[in-house]
Amino acid sequence: MRIEYTLKKKDKNTEARHGSIKTNYGEYETPMFMPVGTKATVKGLSKEELAAVGRGIILANTYHLWLRPGEDVIDKCGGLHKFMNYEGPILTDCGGFQVFSLIQNKEKDITEEGAKFKSHLDGTELFLTPEKSIEIQNKLDSDIAMSFDECPPYPVTYDYMKQSVERTIRWAERGKKVHKNDHQALFGIVQGGEFTDLREYSAKETVKLDFDGYSIGGTSVGEPKDVMYKMIEDGVRYLPEDKTRYLMGVGDPIDIIEGVIRGIDIFDCVLPTRIARHGQAFTRTGKINLNNAKYITDMSKLDPECDCYTCQNYSKAYIRHLITTKEMLGGRLLSIHNIRFLIKLTEELRKAIDEDRVLEYREEFIKKYSKKSP
RNA sequence: GCGGCGUUGGUGAAGUGGUUAACACACUGGUUUGUGGCACCAGCAUGCAUGAGUUCGAUCCUCAUACGCCGCC
Numbered sequence: 001m002r003i004e005y006t007l008k009k010k011d012k013n014t015e016a017r018h019g020s021i022k023t024n025y026g027e028y029e030t031p032m033f034m035p036v037g038t039k040a041t042v043k044g045l046s047k048e049e050l051a052a053v054g055r056g057i058i059l060a061n062t063y064h065l066w067l068r069p070g071e072d073v074i075d076k077c078g079g080l081h082k083f084m085n086y087e088g089p090i091l092t093d094c095g096g097f098q099v100f101s102l103i104q105n106k107e108k109d110i111t112e113e114g115a116k117f118k119s120h121l122d123g124t125e126l127f128l129t130p131e132k133s134i135e136i137q138n139k140l141d142s143d144i145a146m147s148f149d150e151c152p153p154y155p156v157t158y159d160y161m162k163q164s165v166e167r168t169i170r171w172a173e174r175g176k177k178v179h180k181n182d183h184q185a186l187f188g189i190v191q192g193g194e195f196t197d198l199r200e201y202s203a204k205e206t207v208k209l210d211f212d213g214y215s216i217g218g219t220s221v222g223e224p225k226d227v228m229y230k231m232i233e234d235g236v237r238y239l240p241e242d243k244t245r246y247l248m249g250v251g252d253p254i255d256i257i258e259g260v261i262r263g264i265d266i267f268d269c270v271l272p273t274r275i276a277r278h279g280q281a282f283t284r285t286g287k288i289n290l291n292n293a294k295y296i297t298d299m300s301k302l303d304p305e306c307d308c309y310t311c312q313n314y315s316k317a318y319i320r321h322l323i324t325t326k327e328m329l330g331g332r333l334l335s336i337h338n339i340r341f342l343i344k345l346t347e348e349l350r351k352a353i354d355e356d357r358v359l360e361y362r363e364e365f366i367k368k369y370s371k372k373s374p
Numbered sequence: 375g376c377g378g379c380g381u382u383g384g385u386g387a388a389g390u391g392g393u394u395a396a397c398a399c400a401c402u403g404g405u406u407u408g409u410g411g412c413a414c415c416a417g418c419a420u421g422c423a424u425g426a427g428u429u430c431g432a433u434c435c436u437c438a439u440a441c442g443c444c445g446c447c
Contacts, residue, residue, distance in 0.1 A: 038409055059408075097408045120410035151408075189408090220407040228407095248408035255407070270409040277412050278405090293402070331412070 003144060003185035003212050005030075005244045005265070011358045015236065015263035018353040021244055023057070023089040024143050024183055030244070030265035031349050032056050033256065033342040034091065036273065039064045040074075040084050042339070043273050044332040047086055052309055053336060054343035057144070058088065059268045062136050063095035063128075067121060071139040079141030091268070092142035094133045096189075096217070097249070100151040110150060112167065130175040138181040145179065146215065147172040149189040154223040161193045169205045176209055185212035187246060190235040193218055194227050199234035213244035216264070220249045229258050236263040253282060253345055253369065257362050260349050267346075272338030277331040279323040282341040286369050290334070295320040308340035309333075 114129030188211035192198035251269020322330030
């Protein structure tokens, strides 16, 4: 069993689709938001807390687990699921994005063979290749592995992007050849930056290699929103209907809606947990900062419409106190809330798709979300 | 009562006879999109105990007053 996508309902007016993914751990509905658990943990949350925010896939990171504790350690411990005691699907990132942020000189350090960069822990020089990335992911034993790609910054020249896209396709092919884990799916990644013809080329060539699902990469690297939305359209257009489409690294609520409208099935993002640790929460009426003095005696919930554990039990005033005193419970409670917020958003999007009212849903959501909260 | 030393923002403090009084913490905002976790960015003393004087110009020099600490009677 690898992974199977089933289209259940397509929105009449957009590319939005409600589907399901059959995994080693059962069937999961899309559109879906995947919380990020980089180092084999969604920062601060237990598996019970994770289960309570909604059913879904979680993401773990190849680069971080390669460094610590090492793929062989996890292999000896019985694989990622057993190691974490997590009985749900796990997707592993390929490490490409970390490489992109750690390399010194992209012209010199990225070669046909792979990418050279320095460890963020101790500066040790490291070299990651498509084969190595897949080999690590095979050992981690995640349910979905990602092809090793280059994620260029924004902006780069057309010529640079062209040769980068071509190399990423060759890397995808090399990775696929060494992929040896028959209960692990392998996804390909579409690159091409903001260049429409390169997105087309990248999508078509990647699809030719026949992966279990496809991802739109190279977004949210500093480009304006309209450029990002166009990147999604330019890539999704050439992807097969019967395979999962994954938009990497996107998790702003409005971006999720825009992605769904353009045919994306799954998303992952550090945003909900990162902003939580810095004291911010998503609410129906916009993002709020719990550090703000105005919440000092505000005994109301973060979001009156939210059904999460945090909103059922704690007030803004208390969470503000935890955040300003740097108590760890604060970041945990906000993480639970923010992840639940995004998962609930995808649940509502599924319903809107079933009712052919995704565009209305977007309009209502944005109208409310853009209003500054009291 | 006498003598010595001191008094800089919410706090700890640096500093200079001459444009915007350093830095840190706290505080007030903002940022964060395939996580280099608890970070980053910005704002925050029209004023240096109070009053008078010297000087072109004083937080800085002089005097007085107040307050604080230390010593002596």
